[in-house]
Amino acid sequence: MNTTPFTPLSFPGKKNSGDSVVNGVDLSVNFAGIKAPNPFWLASAPPTDKAYNVVRAYEAGWGGVVWKTLGEEPPAVNVSSRYSAHYGKNREVIGFNNIELITDRSLAINLQEITQVKKDWPDRALIVSIMVPCNEEAWAYILPLVEATGADGIELNLGCPHGMPERGMGAAVGQNPDLIEKVTYWCKKHYSKPVIVKLTPNITDIRVGAQAALRGGADAVSLINTINSITSIDLDNMVAKPTVGHQSTHGGYCGSAVKPIAMNMVAEIARDPATPTLPISGIGGISTWRDAAEFIALGSGSVQVCTAAMLNGFRIVEEMKDGLSRWMAEKDYNSIEAFSRKAIPQTTDWKHLDINFKTIAKIDQDLCIECGRCYIACEDTSHQSIAKLTEQDGARRYEVIEEECVGCNLCQITCPVENCITMVPQETGQPFLAWDNDPRNPFRVAS
Amino acid sequence: MTHSLDHLPSAKEVGTYDPATLAHNFSDLHPPLTPRQAIIESQRCLYCYDAPCVEACPSDIDIPSFIRQISDSNINGAAQTILEANILGGSCARVCPTEILCERSCVRNHDTECQPVLIGLLQRHATDHMQFDGHPFKRAASTGRHIAVVGAGPAGLSCAHRLAMLGHQVTIFEAEQKPGGLNEYGIARYKMTDDFARKEVEFLLEIGGIDIQYGQRLGDHLTLDTLRQQYDSVFLGLGLGASRALGLTGEDAPGLMPAVDYIKTLRQSDDLGSLAVAKRCIVIGAGNTAIDMATQMARLGATEVTLVYRRGIESMSATGHEQEIAKANGVRMITWAQPDEILLDNQGRVASMRFAKTADQAGRLTTSGETFEITADAIFTAIGQSFEGESLRDTTAAELARDGERIHVDEMFQTSLPNVYAGGDCVKPGQDLTVQAVQHGKLAAHAIHQALAAKQEAA
Numbered sequence: 003m004n005t006t007p008f009t010p011l012s013f014p015g016k017k018n019s020g021d022s023v024v025n026g027v028d029l030s031v032n033f034a035g036i037k038a039p040n041p042f043w044l045a046s047a048p049p050t051d052k053a054y055n056v057v058r059a060y061e062a063g064w065g066g067v068v069w070k071t072l073g074e075e076p077p078a079v080n081v082s083s084r085y086s087a088h089y090g091k092n093r094e095v096i097g098f099n100n101i102e103l104i105t106d107r108s109l110a111i112n113l114q115e116i117t118q119v120k121k122d123w124p125d126r127a128l129i130v131s132i133m134v135p136c137n138e139e140a141w142a143y144i145l146p147l148v149e150a151t152g153a154d155g156i157e158l159n160l161g162c163p164h165g166m167p168e169r170g171m172g173a174a175v176g177q178n179p180d181l182i183e184k185v186t187y188w189c190k191k192h193y194s195k196p197v198i199v200k201l202t203p204n205i206t207d208i209r210v211g212a213q214a215a216l217r218g219g220a221d222a223v224s225l226i227n228t229i230n231s232i233t234s235i236d237l238d239n240m241v242a243k244p245t246v247g248h249q250s251t252h253g254g255y256c257g258s259a260v261k262p263i264a265m266n267m268v269a270e271i272a273r274d275p276a277t278p279t280l281p282i283s284g285i286g287g288i289s290t291w292r293d294a295a296e297f298i299a300l301g302s303g304s305v306q307v308c309t310a311a312m313l314n315g316f317r318i319v320e321e322m323k324d325g326l327s328r329w330m331a332e333k334d335y336n337s338i339e340a341f342s343r344k345a346i347p348q349t350t351d352w353k354h355l356d357i358n359f360k361t362i363a364k365i366d367q368d369l370c371i372e373c374g375r376c377y378i379a380c381e382d383t384s385h386q387s388i389a390k391l392t393e394q395d396g397a398r399r400y401e402v403i404e405e406e407c408v409g410c411n412l413c414q415i416t417c418p419v420e421n422c423i424t425m426v427p428q429e430t431g432q433p434f435l436a437w438d439n440d441p442r443n444p445f446r447v448a449s
Numbered sequence: 450m451t452h453s454l455d456h457l458p459s460a461k462e463v464g465t466y467d468p469a470t471l472a473h474n475f476s477d478l479h480p481p482l483t484p485r486q487a488i489i490e491s492q493r494c495l496y497c498y499d500a501p502c503v504e505a506c507p508s509d510i511d512i513p514s515f516i517r518q519i520s521d522s523n524i525n526g527a528a529q530t531i532l533e534a535n536i537l538g539g540s541c542a543r544v545c546p547t548e549i550l551c552e553r554s555c556v557r558n559h560d561t562e563c564q565p566v567l568i569g570l571l572q573r574h575a576t577d578h579m580q581f582d583g584h585p586f587k588r589a590a591s592t593g594r595h596i597a598v599v600g601a602g603p604a605g606l607s608c609a610h611r612l613a614m615l616g617h618q619v620t621i622f623e624a625e626q627k628p629g630g631l632n633e634y635g636i637a638r639y640k641m642t643d644d645f646a647r648k649e650v651e652f653l654l655e656i657g658g659i660d661i662q663y664g665q666r667l668g669d670h671l672t673l674d675t676l677r678q679q680y681d682s683v684f685l686g687l688g689l690g691a692s693r694a695l696g697l698t699g700e701d702a703p704g705l706m707p708a709v710d711y712i713k714t715l716r717q718s719d720d721l722g723s724l725a726v727a728k729r730c731i732v733i734g735a736g737n738t739a740i741d742m743a744t745q746m747a748r749l750g751a752t753e754v755t756l757v758y759r760r761g762i763e764s765m766s767a768t769g770h771e772q773e774i775a776k777a778n779g780v781r782m783i784t785w786a787q788p789d790e791i792l793l794d795n796q797g798r799v800a801s802m803r804f805a806k807t808a809d810q811a812g813r814l815t816t817s818g819e820t821f822e823i824t825a826d827a828i829f830t831a832i833g834q835s836f837e838g839e840s841l842r843d844t845t846a847a848e849l850a851r852d853g854e855r856i857h858v859d860e861m862f863q864t865s866l867p868n869v870y871a872g873g874d875c876v877k878p879g880q881d882l883t884v885q886a887v888q889h890g891k892l893a894a895h896a897i898h899q900a901l902a903a904k905q906e907a908a
């Protein structure tokens with residue numbers, strides 16, 4: 003018998019997972035001077051708590067990590083029972099809430115591990131998150147130690163909404179623009195590499211924090227940190243979750259539910275004439291390539307993920323890179339840069355919108371399953387613009403009364419069948435007219 | 450009841466199935482949903498407005514509402530929504546041919562979707578898991594009226610419950626020794642497991658104000674005349690007691706019997722192994738009773754079960770789903786053939802049956818003269834139930850106007866006699882289904898209530 007020796011097939015294995023070219027598209031980024039093979043970074047949180055996790059993340063293909071926030075010795079002490087969730091109807095996690103503090107491991111061990119990991123994974127971004135008390139000595143002490151690790155930059159955690167503010171750190175600093183500026187300034191003074199300021203969303207105007215960071219000399223901002231939250235109450239015991247013994251406390255909210263809030267904040271900063279070129283690392287509810295693409299289109303130069311990784315494991319980055327690169331190829335975007343901020347020019351204030359624009363709902367009768375949801379939504383709560391008819395054979399038929407439709411999109415949103423209701427822009431024959439210039443506007447500016 | 454099969458071996462003797470398999474063969478045909486499955490399934494409901502499924506439910510259950518309650522983990526609320534429209538919602542969840550009722554109308558059948566919401570199983574989930582402190586419905590203040598209900602089947606029970614709720618006193622006269630009608634005696638055993646029919650009636654009676662007198666047969670111990678005199682109103686929920694006969698010689702030969710009589714014994718049996726089994730048998734008919742009979746015989750251990758129908762598959766009244774169940778149990782179906790002669794062995798017992806081939810000629814069923822024979826140890830007839838005239842023997846009862854053989858009623862379920870109402874299988878409107886009987890009973894109760902209230906005002 004003629005036997006040929008068995009040659010093992012070679013797979014593009016883990017050693018390639020840091021390739022910046024995926025599906026022929028270059029995903030690499032240079033974010034405020036920090037280079038990474040792709041824009042998918044893990045946010046500072048449990049997934050980046052120690053070398054073991056971070057190495058697994060790199061092996062899985064993440065482009066960078068922001069190490070779990072370091073603090074002064076002695077390390078923080080956590081309670082048991084730490085997370086809770088806001089569930090969708092099918093027990094999918096819509097929002098995630100935690101009452102954890104910054105790292106509960108010693109500074110020395112963290113620094114040692116960071117040094118080793120950076121040495122072993124030179125092509126990946128490694129950023130160290132830091133939170134120490136609001137005085138220059140504290141920062142002057144820790145920054146040289148971090149610099150010595152060889153990490154690519156630091157991220158200032160000025161946003162943790164629970165536990166740390168009570169110690170005068172985290173959100174307590176992030177909510178005070180003067181302190182943001184001051185701390186950023188100290189960091190630039192005592193640290194030579196890029197400084198990213200992580201902003202808290204628990205404020206009224208996110209632009210104020212970004213402007214303060216810029217004044218302090220920040221190289222970039224990242225946002226959002228978590229939002230103050232209580233996810234649910236155990237109605238039998240009248241206590242919120244997570245329950246520690248017989249009590250609870252508010253936590254920090256993240257996950258899919260916060261994405262719209264985070265995206266608006268990212269866009270606000272990207273649109274702000276005071277911070278037009280400030281690099282932004284987008285964070286908040288990113289779980290798919292599409293979420294990432296949206297954050298990038300609104301001005302993010304890299305994206306950070308926490309909850310999605312916590313719920314699914316590190317492997318999700320595989321689908322994210324694949325999906326993003328295929329979409330980029332399809333759109334002829336040959337780099338992240340190429341579409342970053344692309345949606346910003348079209349994001350404006352309400353008053354600049356065209357008041358003469360008109361769109362009308364159109365129902366595709368072939369796709370319609372006759373559930374009546376559009377009808378009752380419009381009838382009860384909108385503009386009574388959908389007629390309910392009965393065909394001769396008894397079948398229901400729903401038709402838009404075009405003269406009544408204001409184009410609010412409600413029917414399209416409530417329709418369970420994708421693409422069954424489309425909003426069709428109408429030819430009105432009228433010119434573009436912003437509300438600023440509309441004669442009906444008592445405060446109009448003459449055009 | 451199955452004396453006509455006394456010469457046949459028992460299921461145990463036939464030995465096709467060991468006792469455990471036999472028990473399994475008669476456990477739930479469609480196992481209930483687990484709580485997790487129920488939640489997932491409930492999410493599939495689109496909460497339609499003016500939902501087509503509600504229109505298709507003969508008892509008007511607010512389906513989107515109870516399903517939303519399940520998805521909110523409000524099981525008692527869901528059960529109450531079901532029961533206020535249909536107090537026998539638990540048995541309907543088990544026996545309704547949903548494939549031709551609510552689920553057929555579900556918008557999720559549409560091309561762009563794929564499969565209806567499993568309304569029946571969700572209804573069962575809610576009614577199986579409800580936990581009330583006492584009965585969920587309260588009685589209105591007593592009206593001082595007393596109403597007689599004849600027949601404790603779905604129609605009679607539903608009527609009695611609603612009347613009690615409206616504040617009336619009710620006495621039910623039932624010919625049998627147990628309540629439930631065909632829920633207790635007729636529905637296939639694997640659809641009504643764990644003595645559910647009895648438990649459901651117990652629950653229904655918790656409302657109070659309903660007294661059932663067993664062994665009381667109208668036309669026997671009772672006359673409609675006395676009932677009319679002694680009660681403020683009478684409701685007749687008599688069902689269809691008689692089985693149609695083939696009209697051939699030899700119909701009383703051992704080995705031939707109506708399917709419903711066999712099923713009744715099967716339903717009441719504590720020991721499936723002791724039931725007489727015809728290894729080779731013929732079932733004649735095309736409705737759900739024929740299917741139930743054939744399937745249950747196969748599940749008891751018969752090896753050759755043949756269902757014979759004189760027209761084509763498309764004319765069978767058994768639903769496609771029911772036909773599938775029979776086929777899955779190895780039942781052979783022969784169409785376009787009608788019974789011609791019962792052939793007996795030398796001891797005068799059923800040995801086989803000769804069939805004449807039939808054809809449809811311009812809507813008329815004709816025979817070509819061609820025949821064939823099928824060997825069988827037993828023949829079960831399921832060619833329809835008819836109204837048992839015996840119940841209406843007394844002079845007053847005999848006056849009741851009829852629709853064919855059934856009792857004539859108007860849209861308020863009133864018969865041709867004042868104060869006498871009727872509903873369920875014994876009247877013409879609607880299909881002969883449990884859910885339809887429940888609806889009739891409920892609507893008749895409201896009609897009775899209104900008529901009595903109007904009388905009071907007039908007085």
Ligand SMILES: Cc1cc2nc3c(=O)[nH]c(=O)nc-3n(C[C@H](O)[C@H](O)[C@H](O)COP(=O)(O)OP(=O)(O)OC[C@H]3O[C@@H](n4cnc5c(N)ncnc54)[C@H](O)[C@@H]3O)c2cc1C
Nearest residue numbers: 600602603604624630631667688840873874881882883886
């Ligand atoms: C074998 C079989 C299987 C079936 N399977 C299904 C099914 O899967 N799904 C479904 O929806 N429907 C099914 N049906 C139909 C369903 O059972 C009936 O439509 C329903 O039971 C009708 O209810 P009812 O109250 O009108 O009559 P019944 O259920 O027949 O109840 C009538 C009651 O009145 C009593 N009674 C009768 N005459 C007198 C009298 N003279 N005096 C006192 N009491 C009297 C009877 O003893 C009985 O208790 C089936 C029917 C049969 C025969």
Ligand SMILES: Cc1cc2nc3c(=O)[nH]c(=O)nc-3n(C[C@H](O)[C@H](O)[C@H](O)COP(=O)(O)O)c2cc1C
Nearest residue numbers: 045046047071100159227256257286287307308309
């Ligand atoms: C359990 C947990 C712990 C976190 N700890 C930190 C932290 O130590 N430092 C920090 O800057 N952010 C921390 N975060 C916030 C995340 O880095 C991130 O900003 C936030 O979760 C939003 O992103 P996401 O929606 O992808 O989770 C934590 C989040 C979670 C869920």
Ligand code: SF4
Nearest residue numbers: 048082083084085312
């Ligand atoms: S995920 Fe579960 S098992 Fe793991 S630490 Fe948390 S509570 Fe314990």
Ligand code: SF4
Nearest residue numbers: 370371373374376417
């Ligand atoms: S919501 Fe959509 S599917 Fe439902 S009736 Fe309206 S158009 Fe048809």
Ligand code: SF4
Nearest residue numbers: 494495497502555556
């Ligand atoms: S038709 Fe189907 S989806 Fe719509 S309410 Fe009824 S069960 Fe729900």
